[in-house]
Amino acid sequence: MELVPVYLAFILVLAIFLGFELISKVPATLHTPLMSGANAISGITIVGALLAAGAGGPDWLASLLGAAAVFFATVNVVGGYLVTDRMLGMFKKRGEGEGAAKR
């Protein structure tokens, strides 16, 4: 049982290295969408929030905290992904989209 924290730390370290590898390849042009997209991913805390809100334990405070967490995490997830999609939809190559249609 006392090994669980060690396993979790193991996962943490590997994931951080993976993150550095992945993100250092993103070009400067996409840094704003990267940030809002990454922000949406940090909304993964919704998983913990759902578990807390839906546990149905004896303590009402725990359910309330969970429900508030679900609300904020949902704002984060839904807003983050939608706004990232909206931004990325604007990035067009030469010859794509309205800019070219006018020519």
Added chain:
Amino acid sequence: MSSVAVNLAYIAAAVLFVFGLKMLGSPATARRGNALSALGMLIAIVATLLSRGIVEWHWIAIAVLAGTLVGASAARLVAMTAMPEMVALFNGSGGIASLLVGWAALFPEAGGMVGAFTAATVAISVLIGGVTFSGSLIAWGKLAEVMPSGALLFAGQRFINAALLIALVACGVLFVLDPAPDSPFFIAVLALAFVLGVMAVVPIGGADMPVVISLLNSYSGLAACAAGFAINNNVLIVSGSLVGAAGIILTNIMCKAMNRSLANVLFSGFGAVKSGAKVEGEVKPINPEDASLILEAASAVTFVPGYGMAVAQAQHVVQELGELLEENGCEVTYAIHPVAGRMPGHMNVLLAEANVPYDQLVEMEDINPRMGAIDVAVVIGANDVVNPSARGDETSPIYGMPIINVDHARTVFVLKRSMASGFAGVDNPLFFGDNTRMLFGDAKASISELIASLKG
């Protein structure tokens, strides 16, 4: 769903997040990457809802509905110029969610108290989540200019911050020794975390906001990560650390682009410093008609936008001018400094919104070597990022910061409302350069006049 199935779904979600981030590496695949990442999130959420742990639905349904409504309308309504504010608020909402998840972990289903390890991770998630939340609100306030955007410095600030940190650690330790949910030390950690977040962002000036936003982005990931430790959940740890890493990389890029250490950004209050050699000289104004003649004869033009372009809402007319010049056979590029705008990549989004194709957006390192072949560099609402004293004047506060060398172009047009110094309060010798011509007036109006005389 059994807990094995739920955890397999979490693995699938993590894989989709990784692929999603990988596809963000190119503008051609980025949108699909974001959709993949969203699919991963959906899988994780559905798997959690189907797990045996969820027995009570009412609260979840109401909270998800309300959150979706708020998130979706914010995402749809926000103006691209206000994107930094939006991201600051989203960071804050992620931070408070992780704080609440950590807090709720203090009430185990079986009743009783949590162990010391869980208590410690709860304290850490409350600390990081709280700092992210209150810090993001202050960052939002500065960006939205509902509070003064300058650096707020006062005597004893460092002393107070150090005392805050010591108090936080002490209360944290006392709480872990006796982790009751109603422990006064827990409430103290909660309150002190909020205060620390405010104190951390208050001394940072408006021009340094790109760094702060990146850092808070990283914190929001680390908060999710800490909450993952508190509830023993792998997918939170993996995704949280991916986001944490992303934020740290962006923070690092921003600091390098300003030639400053992170510590210097966080504690020095750059906006308050005013020094550096005052340059004296005579500016050479130009009127739009003459400027349009020079542009008409140019075969390579680069636009260098700064936040001023966004303030003047000039990006659409800039794109129109660029297109007009291209039709005239001129090669048009947009040179973007990493810290132009108020968050990393902000200018690129604004220009993309104005239909500038992304292959015309070039980075500082790519444009500088060929600046000598550029006939006209048009500086729109940028100041520090094109200031040559960063190269030559050791007394300048921005000395050593990499800049876009527009002064190496054959001609430089600087669009400026009037003769005032830029955000960092340093005088810019570029304005007095032999090849510099100042085009005074509102950027949008000036460019519209340029377009009119080019067409006429």
